[in-house]
Amino acid sequence: MDTLDATLPAPTGAQSVDRAFQVLRLIAAMPEGASIKSVVAQSGLSRPTVYRLIATLLRNGFAVQDPGRKTYTIGPAALTLARTSTNGFSPLDAALGSLMHLSDLSGDTSFFSIREGAFCACLHREEGSFPVRTQALHVGERHPLGVGAGAMAILAALDQDQVDTVMALNRDLLARRYKTFTPAYFDTEIAAARHRGWSLNPGLHFANSWGIGVAVKDREGAVIGALSIAAIDSRLSDARQAELARALQIEADTVTKRLDIIRP
Numbered sequence: 001m002d003t004l005d006a007t008l009p010a011p012t013g014a015q016s017v018d019r020a021f022q023v024l025r026l027i028a029a030m031p032e033g034a035s036i037k038s039v040v041a042q043s044g045l046s047r048p049t050v051y052r053l054i055a056t057l058l059r060n061g062f063a064v065q066d067p068g069r070k071t072y073t074i075g076p077a078a079l080t081l082a083r084t085s086t087n088g089f090s091p092l093d094a095a096l097g098s099l100m101h102l103s104d105l106s107g108d109t110s111f112f113s114i115r116e117g118a119f120c121a122c123l124h125r126e127e128g129s130f131p132v133r134t135q136a137l138h139v140g141e142r143h144p145l146g147v148g149a150g151a152m153a154i155l156a157a158l159d160q161d162q163v164d165t166v167m168a169l170n171r172d173l174l175a176r177r178y179k180t181f182t183p184a185y186f187d188t189e190i191a192a193a194r195h196r197g198w199s200l201n202p203g204l205h206f207a208n209s210w211g212i213g214v215a216v217k218d219r220e221g222a223v224i225g226a227l228s229i230a231a232i233d234s235r236l237s238d239a240r241q242a243e244l245a246r247a248l249q250i251e252a253d254t255v256t257k258r259l260d261i262i263r264p
Helices: 014-028 036-043 047-059 076-082 091-106 149-157 160-177 183-196 238-262
Strands: 063-066 071-074 109-116 119-126 142-144 199-202 209-217 223-232
Touching (some): 047 063, 076 119, 091 109, 091 119, 091 223, 149 160, 149 199, 149 209, 149 223, 183 199, 209 238, 223 238
16 A cells, blocks of 8 residues: 555665655656655665655655555645745745735635646645635645646746647646646637636536636746635636636735845
């Protein structure tokens, strides 16, 4: 069985540190999720050693586990560290206040996700006060760009050459694991998101879980991530979609200004 207990004792010694980084790099190279078997095969390490190293990564937030598929992907600690600037701050520092405001305003769950190449990774999930919450998207989860409101907001904000590259890179994965996200869907939703200035996910990934997303850019105009709000479908009428989209746009601009402060 490949379901790990993150409380397993950590390996010790400099060699174990080297091996942990080796395993982390292998996990990062498999965005669909790395299995214990694949890590053992590619690392040359024994199965018990891989178990213990991954347990250490889980315990420290550098890896997350998909229990259903028994695979591992890069965790929020690694994503935040990778995006931390030279003065010790990360984009999440610029976004956290906006997430709190959005969840207070809406009562629903808000998210900050960052672009990782052709993928999107969730860095933070801020719960609102409404008692019925969507279970879509948890911290550390990664999806192809375009799968989910934040991921679609990022994709639609890219220029067409970048979109074409992303779609080519993700084509096989989308066909295997995200069958409702067809090429026709992407064409339609990218155009719609560009026209509106925000994206809408009408429960395609998780039934009854809708989302709205707005891209976040840095001061040079490069897309770094997205703010999004997810709620059950009954809470996202057309009028409320427009209301929340405007709030997201305001906060996305605020995050861009804060990024200027932490990355002078």
